Amino acid sequence: MMRKAALALAVYAAACSPDPAQQAREDTAAVAAVNAAQNRIPPLKALGLEQLSPEDFSRMDDTGASCAFYLGTVPQAHALMVARPSYGWIKIDSELIRLTSDSGSNASPLGTRSHYTGKDLTVRIEPRSADSAASHEPRQIVPAQLIVRDRWDRVVFAAAGEQRCAAQ
Known part of the structure; x- marks a missing residue:
């Protein structure tokens, strides 16, 4: 059994x-x-960069040489991005976002870089003319294009304007 x-x-x-x-x-x-x-991959969502206000500049934790990207050539406009040699700033949904410079990217005026990276975004500032190479002049304005890509390397913002640089 x-x-x-x-x-x-x-x-x-x-x-x-x-x-x-x-x-x-x-x-x-x-x-x-x-x-x-x-x-x-989620659907592509356009990104709206916000202008940096004077209050935003006071919240940035450093001073010194910097370049700021301005939309078009409007003298009274506020910057959409601030680039410093080690990092940069943009503003999305009322939040300041700190980006780290890519030390392997092209040198830009006053020791800034052409490429900055964040948690979910990368930002590239590209000069629009060949003679806009890196310079150490204390003040300069360079025609440029600002391109923001998402984590899937898709363009979510692009605009032509000026990169205004000053050694402070």
Whole structure:
């Protein structure tokens, strides 16, 4: 009797255990579903940079040489970005965001850089003329373009304007 019970249990266990080939297919499908969920790229969302106010400048924790990007050529406009040799600032949704300069990027006026990175964004300031190379003159205005990319390297903001630099 004991032998019959053991044999019945073995037959039942064999019937319940999945076919190795079927289990491999199910595992492969599960892994593919997880990978697809993790690699899903959300829809592109345009970014609205906000102008930096005088109060924003007072909250920035450093002074010295800097360049600021201004939209167009409007003298009274506020800056959309401030670039310093080690870091830069932008403002999104009323929040100041600090970016770190990419020391491997092109040198820009007064020791600033052409590329800055943040947690979810990268910002590039590109001169619009070939003769806008890095300079150490105390004051200068360079035609430039500001390009912001999201973490998937998609352009979420781009504008032409001026990069105004001053050694303070």
